[in-house]
Amino acid sequence: MHLCAECGVPIEGTKGSHVVQRPNLVSDEVADAVGDRLVVFGFVCERHRQPVVHPHPTNRYAANVNGGRGWTGVRLEFSDTVVRWVATPESQVER
Numbered sequence: 263m264h265l266c267a268e269c270g271v272p273i274e275g276t277k278g279s280h281v282v283q284r285p286n287l288v289s290d291e292v293a294d295a296v297g298d299r300l301v302v303f304g305f306v307c308e309r310h311r312q313p314v315v316h317p318h319p320t321n322r323y324a325a326n327v328n329g330g331r332g333w334t335g336v337r338l339e340f341s342d343t344v345v346r347w348v349a350t351p352e353s354q355v356e357r
C-alpha cells in the first residue's frame with residue numbers, strides 16, 4: 263500500500279507517469295535536456311494545492327520500471343533535500 267507522504271491518503275491507484283514541475287536535477291546536462299517538466303514514474307496525490315508527485319524509487323537503469331526498457335534513471339533532489347534516483351522516459355533526457 264502506497265500512501266501520500268504528506269497527507270497519508272492511499273495513492274496506489276495513481277501508479278504511472280506524472281510530471282514534476284521545475285525539477286531539481288543533480289546533473290546540469292540532464293537539467294538542460296529536461297527543462298521545466300520532468301516526467302517520472304510513480305504516484306501522485308491530488309489533495310493539495312498543487313499535485314504532490316511521489317516518484318517510485320529506482321536505480322540508475324530504472325530496472326524496476328518496465329524492465330528498464332524505454333526508461334532511465336536520473337538523480338533528483340526531493341523537497342526533503344535528499345537526492346534519489348527516479349525513472350524517466352529515455353526520450354526526456356536524449357537530445
Ligand SMILES: [Zn+2]
Pocket residue numbers: 266267268269270271307308309310314
Ligand atoms: Zn497527499
